[in-house]
Amino acid sequence: MDLFLQQVLNGLTLGSIYGLVALGLTLVYGILHVPNFAHGALYMVGAYVSYVTMVDFGVNYWLAMIAAAGVVALLAVLCERLVFNPLRHAPPIHDKIAAIGIMLFLEALVQMHWGAEFRRMPTPYTEILNVAGMTIPAQRVLIIIGAFSLMAVLHLFLKKTMTGSTIVAMAQNREGAFLVGIDANRVAMMTFAISGGLAAVGATLFAPINLVYPAMGHLLIMKAFVIIILGGMGSIPGAIVGGLIIGFAEAFGGFYISTDYKDIIAFALLVVILSIKPTGLFTKGVR
Amino acid sequence: MNALQKISDFFMTPAMKILLILAAVLFPFVASNEYQIYVMALAFVWAIAVYGMNIITGLCGQLNLAHGGFFAIGAYTLSILAVDHGWGFWWAFLAAGGAGALLGFLAGVVSLRLKEHYFAIFTLCVGFIIYLLIDKWEALTHGALGIIDIPAPNGFGLVDFTQTTPFYYLALTFMVLSIWLAARIANSLLGRSFRAIRISDDLAESLGINLMRNKVLAFVLSTTYASVAGALYAGLVRFIGPAEAEVVHTFDMITYLLVGGIGTLMGPLIGTMAITWLTQSLQFLEEYRMIVFGPMLVVLVIFFPRGVVGSFLTWRGRRLAAAQDAQAESAAKKKPKANNTVNSSAREAGNHA
Amino acid sequence: MLKIDNLTKRFGGLAAVNNVSIEFEANKINAIIGPNGAGKSTFFNLVAGAMPPTEGRIEYQGMDITGMACDRIARLGIARTFQTTNLFEESTVLDNLIVGHRLRTQSRLWDVIINSKRLRDEEKKCRARAQEVLDFVGLSHIGHRITADISQEEKKRVAFALALATDPELVLLDEPAGGINPEETENLAGLIRKMVEHGVTVCLIEHKMDMIMSLADKIMVLDHGEKIAEGTPDEIRNNPVVIEAYLGSDDDAAA
Numbered sequence: 094m095d096l097f098l099q100q101v102l103n104g105l106t107l108g109s110i111y112g113l114v115a116l117g118l119t120l121v122y123g124i125l126h127v128p129n130f131a132h133g134a135l136y137m138v139g140a141y142v143s144y145v146t147m148v149d150f151g152v153n154y155w156l157a158m159i160a161a162a163g164v165v166a167l168l169a170v171l172c173e174r175l176v177f178n179p180l181r182h183a184p185p186i187h188d189k190i191a192a193i194g195i196m197l198f199l200e201a202l203v204q205m206h207w208g209a210e211f212r213r214m215p216t217p218y219t220e221i222l223n224v225a226g227m228t229i230p231a232q233r234v235l236i237i238i239g240a241f242s243l244m245a246v247l248h249l250f251l252k253k254t255m256t257g258s259t260i261v262a263m264a265q266n267r268e269g270a271f272l273v274g275i276d277a278n279r280v281a282m283m284t285f286a287i288s289g290g291l292a293a294v295g296a297t298l299f300a301p302i303n304l305v306y307p308a309m310g311h312l313l314i315m316k317a318f319v320i321i322i323l324g325g326m327g328s329i330p331g332a333i334v335g336g337l338i339i340g341f342a343e344a345f346g347g348f349y350i351s352t353d354y355k356d357i358i359a360f361a362l363l364v365v366i367l368s369i370k371p372t373g374l375f376t377k378g379v380r
Numbered sequence: 381m382n383a384l385q386k387i388s389d390f391f392m393t394p395a396m397k398i399l400l401i402l403a404a405v406l407f408p409f410v411a412s413n414e415y416q417i418y419v420m421a422l423a424f425v426w427a428i429a430v431y432g433m434n435i436i437t438g439l440c441g442q443l444n445l446a447h448g449g450f451f452a453i454g455a456y457t458l459s460i461l462a463v464d465h466g467w468g469f470w471w472a473f474l475a476a477g478g479a480g481a482l483l484g485f486l487a488g489v490v491s492l493r494l495k496e497h498y499f500a501i502f503t504l505c506v507g508f509i510i511y512l513l514i515d516k517w518e519a520l521t522h523g524a525l526g527i528i529d530i531p532a533p534n535g536f537g538l539v540d541f542t543q544t545t546p547f548y549y550l551a552l553t554f555m556v557l558s559i560w561l562a563a564r565i566a567n568s569l570l571g572r573s574f575r576a577i578r579i580s581d582d583l584a585e586s587l588g589i590n591l592m593r594n595k596v597l598a599f600v601l602s603t604t605y606a607s608v609a610g611a612l613y614a615g616l617v618r619f620i621g622p623a624e625a626e627v628v629h630t631f632d633m634i635t636y637l638l639v640g641g642i643g644t645l646m647g648p649l650i651g652t653m654a655i656t657w658l659t660q661s662l663q664f665l666e667e668y669r670m671i672v673f674g675p676m677l678v679v680l681v682i683f684f685p686r687g688v689v690g691s692f693l694t695w696r697g698r699r700l701a702a703a704q705d706a707q708a709e710s711a712a713k714k715k716p717k718a719n720n721t722v723n724s725s726a727r728e729a730g731n732h733a
Numbered sequence: 734m735l736k737i738d739n740l741t742k743r744f745g746g747l748a749a750v751n752n753v754s755i756e757f758e759a760n761k762i763n764a765i766i767g768p769n770g771a772g773k774s775t776f777f778n779l780v781a782g783a784m785p786p787t788e789g790r791i792e793y794q795g796m797d798i799t800g801m802a803c804d805r806i807a808r809l810g811i812a813r814t815f816q817t818t819n820l821f822e823e824s825t826v827l828d829n830l831i832v833g834h835r836l837r838t839q840s841r842l843w844d845v846i847i848n849s850k851r852l853r854d855e856e857k858k859c860r861a862r863a864q865e866v867l868d869f870v871g872l873s874h875i876g877h878r879i880t881a882d883i884s885q886e887e888k889k890r891v892a893f894a895l896a897l898a899t900d901p902e903l904v905l906l907d908e909p910a911g912g913i914n915p916e917e918t919e920n921l922a923g924l925i926r927k928m929v930e931h932g933v934t935v936c937l938i939e940h941k942m943d944m945i946m947s948l949a950d951k952i953m954v955l956d957h958g959e960k961i962a963e964g965t966p967d968e969i970r971n972n973p974v975v976i977e978a979y980l981g982s983d984d985d986a987a988a
Contacts, residue, residue: 128497130504179682185496186443187681190638193631194681198674205668311627315508318501326497353516360505360512367502368490561846568845569856572832580819586781587899588807588836597842686823694823694879701825701878708874 095226100344106233106302108340109240113295114313115320115332116244117288123264123327124284127177127188131195132292133314139165139293140300140309141203144214154217154297161293169289170282178281196310204307216301236298243294244333247287251329260284264327312356319363388696404552408545418544418616423656424551425612428558430636430648432605435562437634438643439571440598441578445630446487446503447606449510452625454480454607455614456514459527469534473611480607481600488599492592495581504627511625526621533615547616554612555649558605563645565601574598578643635673638680641687650688734759734934735780735903740789742775742958749775751958752789757951759902762929763936764945766969767955768978773938774816776955777905780936781813782806793903808836812901816908818892820880826891827876830863831856833898859898866894869931870924886917893924897933904928906937910944922948946970954978 118132142161146152152160172195180188218231251257259275260283296309303309320339324331339359347355390396411417429451436444457479461472491502514521521527533541533550541547565571573594576584585591614620632655640651659669684691735757742750750772757763765773779786782803791799798806821829838859844852867873870890875883880891889909896904909925910918922944929935939945945952946966954962954969956978962969969975 122497126497128501176678176682183681183685184441186437186441187685189443189497189500190634191678191681193634194674194677196674197628197631197670197677201668201670201674205671312508315505319505322498322501354512357509357512360509363502363505364490364509367494367498564845564848565842568852569832569835569838569840569859570842570845573835575821576832576835579821580815582783582803582815583819585783585803586807586813586815587833587895588804589832590802590804601842690823697823697825697879698882701882704877 096348098225098227100348101341102227102229102233103348104337104341104344106236106340107343108337109237110295110299110336111313111316111320111340112333112336113240113243113291113298115317115324115336116247116329117291118314118317119321119324119327119329119332120260120264120284121288122321123329124260125173125177125281126185127192128318129288130189130192130314131172131199132288132317133310134196134199135165135169135289135310136292136296136313137203137307137310138168138199139289140214140296140305141207142293143297143300144212144305147215154215158294158297161297162290165289165293166286167289169285169292173281173285177285178278196314200307200310207307209307212305214297214300214305218301230302232301236302239298240295243291247291248329256283316359319359322363323366385699388692388699391692392696401556405549408548414544417548419656419660421544421548421551421616422613423652424548424555425609425616426633426636426656427649427652428555428612429606429609430633430640430652431558431562432602432609433633433637434602434643434648435565435574435605436598436602438637438647439566439574439578440595442492442595442599443500444503444599444602445500445627446491446507446510447602447633448627448629449507449625450480450484450603450606451610451613451629452510452514452620453483453603454610455620455624456521456527456610457607458611458614459530459620460520462531463527463529469531469615473533473608473615476611477604477608480610481604484600484603484607485596487603488596492595492599507625507627507630511622511627514625515622521622524622526619528619530614530618530620532618541615551612551616554608558608559645559649562648566645570594570597575643631670632673635677637687638677638685639687641689641691641693642685644687644689644693647687647689654688734794735936736792737780738790738792740776740779740791741787742772742779742784743787748958750779750786750955753953753955753958753960754789755953755960755963757903757934757936759934760929760932761934761950762925762948763934764949764952765936765938765955766940766942766945766952770957771955772958773955774907775958777813777907777938781811781905804836807899807901810900810902811905812896812899812903813905814889814892814896814907814909816911818888820888820891820895822879822881824880825877826872826880826883826887827863827867829880829891830867830894830898831859833866833895834859834862834900836899862898862900863894866897869897869927870894886913886921889913889921890924893928897928901933903934903936906935906939908938908940910939910941918944 114132114136118129121127121129121132139161142164143157146157146160147154176191176195177188180191216232218235220231222229222231222234251261259280263275263277263280300309316339320335321328321332323338324333324335339362342358342362343355346358350358407420408417411420429447433444433447436442436447454476457476458469458472461467461475462469467475487503487506491499491506494502515524517523532547535541535546539546541550565574573584573589576587576589577591577594581591584594610624613624636651636655637648638651639655640649641647655673659666680687686694737756738754740750740753741748753776765776767773775784778784780791782798782801782805785800789799790797793806793809793811796809798809838855840849840852840855843849864873864876867876870893872887872890872894875887880888883891893904893906893909896906906925910921913921918941925935925937925948949966952962952964952966952969953960954972954975961978962972962975964972
């Protein structure tokens, strides 16, 4: 039973991080219809920025997180301005290739500067809590609380603020949004900034119980794509629910089936689901 | 302008093809060392795979990110059969092509029901599953150790393909065959059906083109190309590991394709050659090549989405059209009264081209 | 020619097309009008087989084609053009049209590999058909141009030609005169008449009322997915329900 609860905790940890990363991806997709293959690289850059600000500059964990969010948000906006915006009307294959180009560039750049070796990110929260016979590392609690509070903040932002509701409006109906005079450029930049920020925060939360290396975003971005296909591309609740589904599937699959193949679970799930329902689980309508 | 015109016209003649083949045949004699011949043979092998990618992605417009995975399937099928089961090279080679076609068919039937982004993401995942299986399924693939002592192609006592130069000619033969078939397909009604799908699924369907059948055919052709290339690769390099299935190879191939000209006939060859020799001449680039390739991909899709060959063809097409317009105009001036002659003389000009 | 019974298409709970029945006669110009979002394009998509209807029946030349796949319907002789003209911009105009006759050919991969006589004959046939339809739409003088370089009106004509290359008996035109000037619209209307003279039945969606009123033999008016009127241009012009629908919505009927 304890082991079972332990897996629930693992699933929740993984799921909340996956959800956070998928959320950024789904926002960008919903609004600009760009499948941002570079999102995993943004996540990776976020981890490196926090690492450097903490280790090299000795800055506090939380400030490092904010710095990372800021830098990556800026980077994401740059990508939007320099790459995705000029490709707005290009055939759909082009923005995907461009996104892959950005990803390759960022990874190679980071690898050139910091090398390919694995690094461990320090965290001030190293205690192990003992609750009801379970051993819970404090960082995991932090991940779960941090991720879900961020999701809550994002939800409030989208629902309660003017900027947030324009983003939602544009996600729901792009042509309609233009008709009512929404500044599409501003919304696009804003969306990329939020998406980048989420990725960086996710990376800073997750990296202390994982490792920091140039290819760290690969698997994550693919899983994030699986999640948003599961949850419906562009759907915000879908990303969170999808993240939790994959998180739990991996935690339990890794434990009860095989650790070797746990990374394959998400993809196997995708293959099965898309074979049955080519438009994803929670999508309605034609597309 | 006139010289330019003559050169560009020459590029389109059969003589140019013969010249290219001749240059390739003579290359080992002018190469300064064996390593150069080896690099060239390797580039030919990659070019075959890129031609495959050009069928599904260039002609048919579906970004297949599992292409490197099918390359690895070819390499592994050959190696497993030849090393672990003692098959002769050419039987294993045939089986590798067959495995690429069969697995391509299965993957295609599932993945091609998805459109655009979904297809690209799905195939990215398929490529990753292939990688994970190769990496983890030790009983079949030897896992992270890889497979060593892969036999070279059997020369039946006539040729020794463990030598670089004979293999070079073997790779060249296969590449020329691949280009020949790719040209046949691209210029036929079949290729036109594929291109209609590239413009838009809806348009193609409204023209009575069966989407699924044509897409699966293009996909199977492309995976067969990839696995044949992979099998040749195994026969040349003679040891393989899970790294062969890494998605970065797919990205490399996209780069070759985009530089040369996506959807064009000579683009895959030119792109592969150009990038291979560029990385060779800038050795320090090898590990960090993506620092250059990444931004290059971005710049290409924004400013030169048709690559070297595509840009050339468009430029040439415009010039030919302008020449014909000028011709039609001067013909019309001679007979200013008969307005209809503009049409007919232009049509004649069109028939001559 | 085309007989439609109680056709309905629902997305989620919303009916984009609701219980529409109509009959289109052969060799006539039939128009579908209605305010934006009235379900006109959905109606076309249903007829062309791009999506299956929720309810109802579509009969084409006495044959039930309800829910049939798009490409099969095209082979039966229903062609269509789209609101946005999608063409292969980098190829010549003529090159774009050759694929139009592909559905009347049989060649497969094997023919391609051995370059069979059947393939060569069929390619000749497709090329000849492309030249023919290019002549028909009056563009033979620009067949050699790169498609990206021709005007919007010419692209519309190429799209017509592409649809005609499939040897259709019924052509569905979705806003053929969208985005072109009045004079060009007039020319395009002439071309549509010429198509009918050559035995093709036309069915079109259009916002330009002048064009519709002078061109159509029969008009169907859709509003919120429902058929609110059908009849000759004169009948439609004086129909109070139609006037109400157009004045009631903010759509500019005069445009």
